[in-house]
Amino acid sequence: MIFEVQHKAAYAYTGGKPFDASLPTAVFIHGAEHDHSVWALQTRYFAHHGFSVLAVDLPGHHRSAGPALTEIAAMADWLAALLDAAGVERACVIGHSMGSLVALDFAARYPQRASGLALVATAVPMAVSDALLDAALNREPEAIEMVNQWSHSTLAAKPSCPGPGFWLHGMNQRLMERVSAKGEAGLFHTDFTACNAYADGLARAAQVRCPVRLIVGQRDAMTPPRAAKTLAQTFAQAGTAVDTVTLDAGHALMSEQPDTTLDALFSFATDVAARSTASAASVQ
Template sequence: MPTIPLRGHLAAYDDFGPTTAHPLLLVHGAGHDRGIWQAVAEGLAQAGRRTIAVDLPGHGSSSGDACLDIDAMADWVLAFADAAGLGRFDLGGHSMGSLVALAAADSAPTRVGRLVLIGSLAPMPVAPFVLDAARNDPQQAHALINKFSFAPAELIGEARRQALEEANTARMQRNGAAVLASDLAACDAWQNGLAAAARRRGPSLLLCGEVDRMTPLKAVTPLADALQAEGNARLVVLAACGHGMLDENPAAVVQALLED
């Protein structure tokens, strides 16, 4: 696991694939870390794509306090790209990470080539009872997030769903209750997504799960319409996948990313 000194702390990341290839920088979601990208990044690397998955501050192995809002996270991601020697790069994110990617692309449009938003929504409101649980009852928060994160057992099987929930719980526990609560509050507060999407001029991919109950397909329309204002965006729906599509079907995510 390489690290880069950044703003008085260490930024941890994984770098997959040939370093000579055009880089895709990936940002994880709320309460997660770079490990969520492992299977996807490995699949892209096998296809000859360079993929860099980073831990935001206070997440995974990156030191420092977690950023308190989406714009601060986006600023940090661009600073990481500078520190990593990335000039022009593609940028993607899952859930909260998609908002971070969108904000960063809006802030530095000439640097970000392709933008990939996975499990995204703008705005991305978080139910008050989930926010309250994240602040006061982390175990309940984990249960609620797991409930809405994955496809139903009727589609993927009871054993598979249980394994996904257990892995997701372990990931959230590893990153800590305070980080999860802060991340969810940041998602809930950020209101600049549609305006940023409307300003987007480069190629964009919006990747949605067919049975996503956290960022449901029917609610994605405003973001999709804003991104498609210039006719340079593509919407892909993954069958039988929920919000946790990176875990549920990483091969399908890889295929969607390779199609452009």
């Protein structure tokens, strides 16, 4: 589905169902040099089980017009504008890796618009090594190979998406190559630089008021579980309801553990939607 956001075309996948703003909405935000398709299983299930879905392509990524945005806060503002274009007042916001920073910043600065916040494979700060930044800028195929090695803890996907024996590294490599080919020069470096430069994460976490779920991969070498501990503590100290779900996976949780990732997200979003409905009923 194409929206006009900030005078440019913006794409959001709706999970194979027509978008209906009257239903509870779940927004999915991808990571660096990825697109909406990383959420294929999760978004289709949501869309066929009571939610409206917007799995976005961030500016400059695949079907959304560029240029790519260079700051996390600018991506969060763009997300708010996309929700305006879709006629959505509030949504459960779900982000993976770089997308988790966008979701966090959005939920903090637009508190009335976030009913829930799910951060998948997150870290605050999300530091990117000099070697990876240099490879992303000057040797992008090498950077893609590096990220593939670090993102996966296994070669084959678990049932049911896409099935036993599926080559996760190859799938992710082709996706990143496609996003690179359709995007502007240096897109990978732009994304990683935005992650590396984002210094507001803990301050933003202290401002979040909606329920939060952290979903981390036990074998994640990119954003290891320990990298989310301070974030969880910050939420708790601010009085925000937060829990952490740990899965047996690396950084690419949605493909390595598709079903358990879906379970963690759907149970959280369903609970958030029920709370929102109950709150609205009590006000009336």
